[in-house]
Amino acid sequence: MKTVAKWNIKTCQGKLMDTETHLLIKKLYNTHPYFKRKRGYCVFHPESGLAIVHIPKNASTSIRAATLKHPWASGDLNALAVKRFCVILRDPVDRFKSALNMYLGTSRSRILNSESNFVKFSPGARNTFSVTTNDEHFTPQCLFLIGVHEKSHIPVDYFYMKDTIINDISMHYGGIFRNQQRNTTLNKLIQQVDENIIRSAYKADYDLINNVEFVNHKL
Numbered sequence: 001m002k003t004v005a006k007w008n009i010k011t012c013q014g015k016l017m018d019t020e021t022h023l024l025i026k027k028l029y030n031t032h033p034y035f036k037r038k039r040g041y042c043v044f045h046p047e048s049g050l051a052i053v054h055i056p057k058n059a060s061t062s063i064r065a066a067t068l069k070h071p072w073a074s075g076d077l078n079a080l081a082v083k084r085f086c087v088i089l090r091d092p093v094d095r096f097k098s099a100l101n102m103y104l105g106t107s108r109s110r111i112l113n114s115e116s117n118f119v120k121f122s123p124g125a126r127n128t129f130s131v132t133t134n135d136e137h138f139t140p141q142c143l144f145l146i147g148v149h150e151k152s153h154i155p156v157d158y159f160y161m162k163d164t165i166i167n168d169i170s171m172h173y174g175g176i177f178r179n180q181q182r183n184t185t186l187n188k189l190i191q192q193v194d195e196n197i198i199r200s201a202y203k204a205d206y207d208l209i210n211n212v213e214f215v216n217h218k219l
Contacts, residue, residue: 039136040147042077042085043067049083050173055144056137057095057102058088059165066166066177077147085148086169089141089209090161092202093195099137100190121197131201141205160214168216 041054043063052067054060067074077085119133133139148156159169170177199206209218 039139039144040076040078041074042080042082043072043074044077044080044082045072045176046081047071048173048176049081050086050176051077051080051082051084052086052088052169053077053144053148055088055090055141056139057098058090058141058161062166063088066170069178077151082151082154085151085154085156086159086173087145087148087156088159088161088165088169089205089212089214091209092141092205093193093198094161095141096138096198096202097188097190097193099135100193101188102137104189121201127200128203129197129200140202142208145208158212158214159216160209160218162216164216172215 042051043054044051045067052063054063064074119131119135119138121129121131123129131138131140148154157172159165159172162168166177
């Protein structure tokens, strides 16, 4: 099967969908344990039983910054006494561009292995596409929620990703965050991608977004 797009972030060389982009980024160092976290990771508020599910590029850095101090903890959602889940969902096109810009713009201090951190799109029948990646930032959001959906007896609050997301969550749970500063990617080198490919490859995420009720609404 022919690969339509493949992006190797170690060399930052490749063809990104319909646009030829050749970049070289120097001095990549990784001191962050972020990449070692597995699906099912969450931050947990023991007093209320609230678990905020970790989905990369869905305000995850800001959530961790807001939950560093007591009584917040972190761990695998399957090992915690969760009473309610909080899930942030993001438009896949925006999330994809944010992931690219994170690596190409502000995350030059991370070492990325030559055999990892890539994403590729492959064509299927009837102009459909599938995505293959070994990087959590490009992994479909729905895959991070398998453990959540298996616990169907536990209620889930869905929030739609927007600029006010940290405040939206904090206010909904009675001011639960002490630090409400949101991290953003300043250098947006990639601003346009072939949205038809992204929408097809991440169809499951769009189906989820279109079939849940958001606490803060999408608009």
